[in-house]
Structure formats: structure tokens, C-alpha cells
Amino acid sequence: MICWGEEKRQADPGFFCRKIVEGVSQPIWLVSDTRRMSDIQWFQEAYGALTQTVRVVASEQSRQQRGWVFTRGVDDAESECGLDSFGDFDWVIENHGDEQCLEDQLENLLEFIHAKLQR
Structure with missing residues (x-):
């Protein structure tokens, strides 16, 4: 595939x-x-x-706490890191484990989307 x-x-x-x-x-x-x-x-x-481009980021530590384990040939493939050098995201959502922080960021994004739909 x-x-x-x-x-x-x-x-x-x-x-x-x-x-x-x-x-x-x-x-x-x-x-x-x-x-x-x-x-x-x-x-x-x-x-x-x-x-609008949105990137969701999480620290390696928080990813490991969720059960992620780096797999060579998978996690370093273009399909996983092809956008790592793209530095011009309109939105960067940090998902490091702080639920309130995540909710606040998502709320801002949703407000933006709703405003665009009202036009």
C-alpha cells in the first residue's frame, strides 16, 4: 500500500x-x-x-508517556517528518498533557473557524 x-x-x-x-x-x-x-x-x-495550516506538537517525553516508542524506518520516514522543516504554520497546537492549555488553544482555533463561517 x-x-x-x-x-x-x-x-x-x-x-x-x-x-x-x-x-x-x-x-x-x-x-x-x-x-x-x-x-x-x-x-x-x-x-x-x-x-490555514495547523500543526499539533507534543514533546517526546509526553509522547512516550502515551506509549510511543521510536521505530527507525517508520518514525524518521518522510511520511512522519516531511513537514518538520515547514516553519510557517498558521496555528501550532501544543499537546504536552496540560488539558486546560490544550482546550484554550483549540477554543481559539474554533473561534477563528466560526468567524470565517459567519462571513
């Missing part, structure tokens, strides 16, 4: 992004799993300034 996806992406970097929105019209899209620069670039080219 991974090889098939990589072949599709090599031939057409926007293949999967187009499939997501093909034939469907929505006032807002929440795409929860962009993994590569080509994904972000496709949405920015297709939707311009309407595109």
Missing part, C-alpha cells in the same frame, strides 16, 4: 489531495493528515489565502 501511494505521489504530487475534494463542495475542510510539503502546497495553490 505504501509503495502504491508513493508511486501515485511521484507521478502526481496532488493526486490524493484532489481525491479528497473531488466533486464535493464544503464551506470548510479540515484535512487532518497532510504529511508532505506537496500536500500543503497543493491546498495553498488551490485555495490560496483561505488555507
Whole structure:
């Protein structure tokens, strides 16, 4: 499956992004799993300034407390860290284990989304 996806992406970097929105019209899209620069670039080219990028971060320590264990060849693959060098996210949500802090950040994002929907 991974090889098939990589072949599709090599031939057409926007293949999967187009499939997501093909034939469907929505006032807002929440795409929860962009993994590569080509994904972000496709949405920015297709939707311009309407595109908002959100990155959820968690410290390695908090991830380990949740049971995460680094696996070489998986956790260092492009599909997992291809956006690590993208430094221009519109929103960065910190999920280090402080529930109130997480709620506050998500509330700010939701308020922004609701305001956009009112226009």
C-alpha cells in the first residue's frame, strides 16, 4: 500500500489531495493528515489565502508517556517528518498533557473557524 501511494505521489504530487475534494463542495475542510510539503502546497495553490495550516506538537517525553516508542524506518520516514522543516504554520497546537492549555488553544482555533463561517 505504501509503495502504491508513493508511486501515485511521484507521478502526481496532488493526486490524493484532489481525491479528497473531488466533486464535493464544503464551506470548510479540515484535512487532518497532510504529511508532505506537496500536500500543503497543493491546498495553498488551490485555495490560496483561505488555507490555514495547523500543526499539533507534543514533546517526546509526553509522547512516550502515551506509549510511543521510536521505530527507525517508520518514525524518521518522510511520511512522519516531511513537514518538520515547514516553519510557517498558521496555528501550532501544543499537546504536552496540560488539558486546560490544550482546550484554550483549540477554543481559539474554533473561534477563528466560526468567524470565517459567519462571513
